Amino acid sequence: MSILWAIIAGLVIGLLAKLVIPGRQPIPLWLTILLGVVGGLIGNALAGAFGVADTDGIDWVRHFFQIGAAALLILVVTPLWSRRGA
Template identity: 75%
Template structure:
């Protein structure tokens, strides 16, 4: 069941990251989910290193870090994927 939640979280994080980036990213949905999952895991690790992983209430900083890492990953892979498809 945790695998299903990881895929759902990766989808949400990846789509939010794509919304932050200007223009169109030629990254397919499956890669968006994979990069969202990686961004979520890396964002959790970064939040833990900064000491803001578990706070009272909603962990906004952790979620922003997850989305930010996913946005960077999508920004890096988008030109690579676009060149590959042409």
């Protein structure tokens, strides 16, 4: 069941990351989900390092870290994905 939740979280985080990046990112949905999952893991690690992983209520800072990490990954991977056929 945790794999299913990781996929759902990766989808949400990846799509939110694509929303904050200006322009179009021509990567497939499966890659968006994968980068969202990896971004979520990186964001959790960063939140733990800064001591904001577990707070009372909604962990907004942790979510910002997750979306930011996924956005950076998408920014790095999109040009590589676009050039793969060249």
